[in-house]
Amino acid sequence: MTQHCDVLLRGGVVVTMDDARRVIEHGAVAVRGNRIAAVGTQAELSGWQADRTIDCSGQVVIPGLVDSHNHLFQVAGRGLGDGMALWQWLSEFMLPLAAGIRPEEAVAAVRVGALEALSSGTTTIIDNHYAPNDAATTLQVAAALHDMGLRGAIALGVFGPFTDIARDNQLSPLLFQNSTRHEIDSMRECLTEWRSDRVQIWPSPINVIYNDQDLVRGLVELADEFNVRWQTHCSEALVDPEIYLQAYGLRPFIWMEKERLLSPHASFAHAIWLDDAEIERIGGRQCGIAHNPMSNEYLASGAMRLRDARKAGATIGMGADGAAGHLMDMFQIMRQMVYVQRLHTLDPEATFAEEAFELATRGGAQLAGIDAGCLEAGKLADIAVVSLRGAHMAPCFNPVANLVYCASGRDVTLTMVDGRVVYENGRATLVDHEEIVRKAHEHCNAVIKRLNIPTRRGQAALPQ
Numbered sequence: 001m002t003q004h005c006d007v008l009l010r011g012g013v014v015v016t017m018d019d020a021r022r023v024i025e026h027g028a029v030a031v032r033g034n035r036i037a038a039v040g041t042q043a044e045l046s047g048w049q050a051d052r053t054i055d056c057s058g059q060v061v062i063p064g065l066v067d068s069h070n071h072l073f074q075v076a077g078r079g080l081g082d083g084m085a086l087w088q089w090l091s092e093f094m095l096p097l098a099a100g101i102r103p104e105e106a107v108a109a110v111r112v113g114a115l116e117a118l119s120s121g122t123t124t125i126i127d128n129h130y131a132p133n134d135a136a137t138t139l140q141v142a143a144a145l146h147d148m149g150l151r152g153a154i155a156l157g158v159f160g161p162f163t164d165i166a167r168d169n170q171l172s173p174l175l176f177q178n179s180t181r182h183e184i185d186s187m188r189e190c191l192t193e194w195r196s197d198r199v200q201i202w203p204s205p206i207n208v209i210y211n212d213q214d215l216v217r218g219l220v221e222l223a224d225e226f227n228v229r230w231q232t233h234c235s236e237a238l239v240d241p242e243i244y245l246q247a248y249g250l251r252p253f254i255w256m257e258k259e260r261l262l263s264p265h266a267s268f269a270h271a272i273w274l275d276d277a278e279i280e281r282i283g284g285r286q287c288g289i290a291h292n293p294m295s296n297e298y299l300a301s302g303a304m305r306l307r308d309a310r311k312a313g314a315t316i317g318m319g320a321d322g323a324a325g326h327l328m329d330m331f332q333i334m335r336q337m338v339y340v341q342r343l344h345t346l347d348p349e350a351t352f353a354e355e356a357f358e359l360a361t362r363g364g365a366q367l368a369g370i371d372a373g374c375l376e377a378g379k380l381a382d383i384a385v386v387s388l389r390g391a392h393m394a395p396c397f398n399p400v401a402n403l404v405y406c407a408s409g410r411d412v413t414l415t416m417v418d419g420r421v422v423y424e425n426g427r428a429t430l431v432d433h434e435e436i437v438r439k440a441h442e443h444c445n446a447v448i449k450r451l452n453i454p455t456r457r458g459q460a461a462l463p464q
C-alpha cells in the first residue's frame with residue numbers, strides 16, 4: 001500500500017532513541033507535516049511516496065539535540081574572560097559586558113550563536129537571555145530563534161533589587177536597577193505579547209543565590225499562571241550554598257522546597273554543589289537539571305552528582321551555557337560529560353556514551369517539555385543527519401559511541417525542526433547565513449572595544 005509523506009530520509013543508520021533504543025542499519029524516517037509518520041528499515045518504508053526524498057547513505061539520522069541552557073548573547077565575548085572562577089568571571093567580565101551591551105549588538109550575537117547551534121544539529125535551545133533584558137529586546141531575541149526555524153524558549157533572566165549577597169560579592173549594581181514589581185510587570189508583558197508555536201518565553205530569576213527571595217517567588221507564580229516552565233541558576237560555585245546558608249539560615253533548595261517552588265516545571269542550571277537532602281528534594285519533585293560540563297570545566301566550577309541526581313528522580317538535560325571559552329557544539333558537550341564524570345569519580349563505569357546521548361536528546365526534551373527527543377511515529381520531526389564519511393568516524397561499530405566520542409557539529413549535514421529543513425549543505429535555509437556572521441563580527445567588535453574588555457588576558461596572567 002502506498003502512503004504519502006512530505007520528506008523521506010532514506011538509507012542512513014537511524015539511531016532512534018526509542019524505548020527499545022533501536023539502531024536501524026539501512027533505515028528510513030518518513031515525515032508528514034511537523035511530525036514523524038514512520039520509522040523503520042528502508043525495506044519496511046519502501047511503500048512510502050515522498051515529495052522529497054533525501055539520501056542519507058553513509059550518514060547517521062538522529063533525534064535533534066537539545067541545548068537545555070545557553071546564553072546566546074554571550075557569544076559577544078567569545079574567547080574572552082579566560083582564567084577566572086565564577087564570581088570573578090561574573091564581576092570582572094560577564095556582568096560588565098551584560099550591563100554595557102546594546103540591543104542590536106546582543107541580537108547580532110544571539111543570531112550567530114543560534115546559527116552555530118543550528119549548524120551543529122541542535123534543534124531546541126533554552127536561551128537564558130539576560131542582556132539587555134527589557135521587553136523589546138527580549139521579543140527580538142525570541143523572534144531571532146523563531147525566524148531561524150529553531151524550537152525552544154527564552155528563559156528571560158531577571159536581576160531585580162540589589163541584594164546584600166550581590167553587593168558583598170562585587171556584582172555590578174547596574175544590572176540590579178529594577179524593583180520586584182517592575183520585573184514582574186515586564187515579564188508579564190513579554191509573556192502576554194509573545195506568540196509562537198515553537199519558541200516560548202519562560203520566567204528566569206537569574207540566580208537563586210543572589211536574587212531577592214520575593215522576586216524568585218513572584219516569577220515562579222507567574223510561570224504557573226501562564227502555564228510555562230521556569231529556569232534559574234543555582235549552586236554553581238562551591239561557595240554558593242554556604243553564602244546562602246549564611247544569609248538566610250538554610251540551603252537554597254531547602255528554601256525552595258519550603259516555598260513549594262520545586263516541580264517538574266523547574267529547571268536548574270548547574271546544581272553542582274548539593275547535599276544529600278537537596279538531592280532528595282530535587283529528585284522527589286522531579287525537577288530538571290541543566291548540566292553544563294564544558295562550562296563547569298572552563299570555570300573550574302566542579303562536577304555535578306549525576307548518578308545521585310538521576311537515581312533520586314531528577315530529569316537531566318545538557319547545555320552549552322554560553323560560548324565564552326568553548327563551542328556551542330552538543331557533540332563536544334556530550335563527550336565532556338562522560339570525561340568529567342569519569343575523572344571526578346575515578347570510575348570508568350560512572351557513565352557511558354549512551355547515557356550522554358540520552359541526556360542530550362530524551363533528557364533535554366523532557367526538561368523542555370517538548371514531544372521530541374526520539375525518532376518514533378507521532379513525535380515532533382526534530383532531526384539531525386550526521387556524516388560518517390570523515391576519517392575520524394571510521395570504522396563505525398557503535399554509532400552512538402562514534403557520535404559522542406568522535407563526531408563534532410561540523411559533521412552535521414542537515415538539521416530539521418518541526419518537519420522543515422532549516423540547515424543543509426553548510427547553510428541555514430531560512431535566513432541569510434553570511435549576513436548573520438558578518439553582522440556578528442561588526443557588532444561584537446564594537447561592544448568589546450567600547451567597553452574596553454581585555455582581549456589578551458591569558459598572556460599577561462600566565463603563571464611563571
Ligand SMILES: [Zn+2]
Pocket residue numbers: 069070071128233269321322
Ligand atoms: Zn548559565
